[in-house]
Amino acid sequence: MTSEHTPAGLIGASIRRVEDPVLVAGKGCYVDDIQLPGMLYLAFLRTTYPHAKIISITTNAAKAMAGVLTVVIGEDVKQLNIPVAPMVPDQKIPPHPLLVRGAVHEAGVAVAAVVARSRALAQDAAGAIEVEYEALPSVIDAEKALEPGAPLAREELDSNICYVATKKGGDVEKAFAQAEHICRMHIASPRQVALAIEPRGIVVRPEPTGDLTVWLSTQAPHRVRGDLATALGFPEHKIRVIAPDVGGGFGSKGPLYREYVLACHLALKLGRPIKWIATRSEDFVTTIQGRDQAMTSELALKKDGTMLGLKVRVVANLGAYLYSSTAGPPQRMMGMAPGSYQIQNCHVEVVAVFTNTTPTGPYRGAGRPESVLNIERLIDKAAKELGLDRLALRRKNFIRPEQFPYKTGVGVEYDSGDYEKSLSAAMRLSDYDKLIRERDAAQARGELVGVGVSTFVEPSGGAGFESGTVRVERTGEITVLTGSSSHGQGHETSYAQVIADKMHVSMEHVVIRHGDTIAVQQGVGTFGSRSMVMGGGSMTLAAERVIQKARRIAAHLVEAAPEDMMQADGGFAVAGVPEKKVTWRQIAAAAYGGRVPPGMEPGLQETVFFDPRREAWGFGAHVAMVRIDRETGKPTIEKLVLVDDCGVIINPMIVEGQVHGGVAQGLGEALREQMLFGDEGQVLTGTLMNYAVMRAGDMPELTL
């Protein structure tokens, strides 16, 4: 373990997390830990029908129950909706009410809401509401939703299609006409539940000043605040969103959800604080789910393995309603469809479809895993069909290091990469040839053993800007304000390493503040693997500006030229005269004490809004050896080797931890986890009793 007290060598050091002493002591503060005087509780009556007409709702009994303040149904809040901006031209955006009216379109959607004096009373009263339904035919599978005569998931629309989007490059028809072989494949990625262990939740307090304070389990406090303002018709600058400790998200805690808007609306109406915390069962069917993309592909090749062209059609299941991020993952899939390969002739089409299921959206990779699954399986299949070695086929078509920056056949620019290097490293680390010999020997004994290889690219960044403020306090300590709020990624540690390194101070000298819109300038949030690129990037630029200004103040204090001032431990020193030192404390005292150079503004704080306008493309390769027990069908991962080039690593311990978690979710997807609906659309895997999340005993050993 590297020392935590010296500024040198902070980048690349596995420093223990700043966050942990509080969290291991059980002193974290998650939304449900917030108790306010006079607080009321919100509970919902949710439907179990995937699609049904509402005949009647009877709330009298609930309204008469002790401790109940209000009962509302869709008609009472019909002016309120979830705001969704189109991501794709001609995207259909059907109404997304907070409480449904007339009909339900997915199991789990709320028909009525109750506010009562306690959690239990609110739930009791919700249970006393009676709803009469008339079941309607439902459609669950996105491909079936496109068949002629399929039921309409949303009867307000004339088809189940939300949008069709295409990306093309080169001359695909010509490429296929020239092909000596065409490999065809259909594959689907199973629908996943994000399953952050902390369920979603909100506490909201209307302030006497007319402001609204909101504690929310969210990945993106600023974004959600903007959407909340739109949804409520309430001024954004009077809403304070606080993301306290957030117990995981994995993409699912990005959007503004119905319950949040309703809780705010009712709190304003009643003039009292309100809490709503999802039960796990509610969380299962109301939080955006991941994947559920069905992909049909054709790969045109020469007999020698040269890839000529690629056609992919993605049928993406969006669920019944759109959240702000629902349309996103298929777009991401489309943008990286050719993977690590030189395929300039591409035609990728997404057909995004409404069904009577829980809305989908970003989840751990958000389109990236779908894309990797598709192209890598397709290449394996092509290798088999052509009788070529699957590694040779990959190597022959890799984008080569000298080709970067490389514009792909779908018009996306990759910044850098060395795919041969990561694949070779995976071969070496896995002792690939030996694995193959072991596999062959096992197969000769009649055992079911296989070795899989995959490469990948993965973009980090995106979603506009991120912001960072670096403020040197009067005493010389440094406060950083970032729009990128943490929910387990260790921002308070990694960011402090970056800034302490940049400013030549110890980590204890730096504190990272995030997750409060009253403290932090406009920001975006944490999702899409963007934090270090965007959050780290913006605060680094802000630090550079602070350093520039501080250099001039320091020079002024010692009557030297600014260009002669060098950064030194804890501040600046005159070049060649290390004993002539000015500390951050002295510089700050001057900055706030009127001793700045003539014409300079006082203070020592800079804010940067950073938009690099392109993403950083990481890459890597994985090798897995898997055994399947012939008798029980149980798969066992015998070896799993991962090579992931993620650029400069700030904190290897944290990065490895992120990889571990990603692998667990990936293996869950590959081996166990799938959200299932029955033939009539009923939820089959709506609790932890039947959704097969990875447990401690399921994880294989990893080689990183």
Next chain:
Amino acid sequence: MAAEIEFAAVPIRVTVNGVQHETVVEPRTLLVYFLREHLSLTGVHVGCDTSQCGACTIQLNGRAVKSCTILAAQANGAEITTVEGLAREGVLHPVQEGFREKHGLQCGYCTPGMIMTAVSLLETNPNPTEEEIRHALEGNLCRCTGYINIVESIRWAAEKMGGKNVSR
């Protein structure tokens, strides 16, 4: 507004983290909500409603128990330790320390339950194998870490505690 529902208040007496509490609870109050909402021990987390996730794990009379599976009234007379009760005079329990040393947590939500399960494991089996650790964690879910560093954390703690059953 109608009057509050009358309920038969159940008197209970429990010792939590060394402090004795005598109070009354509604019969249906789960132990986890009693600890969280009556005693403000919010380190005891709720992650599910089917007793699967283990985020609410506490020690009840020395055994790891999911506090969402029993009623507060059933805990009458019990001695309870929550994650808040592990540290002694500001010094973390070796298991807590292990989770920090080995990056056994990310978002921290499952962590108190994980730690309480691990403490109970090491009390009964001071030098567990990896398999025994993984088996002991079957009732605790983590979505962030892939469990790898949680296992490492518990091993670290076992070593730190000298592989001995240290009664604290």
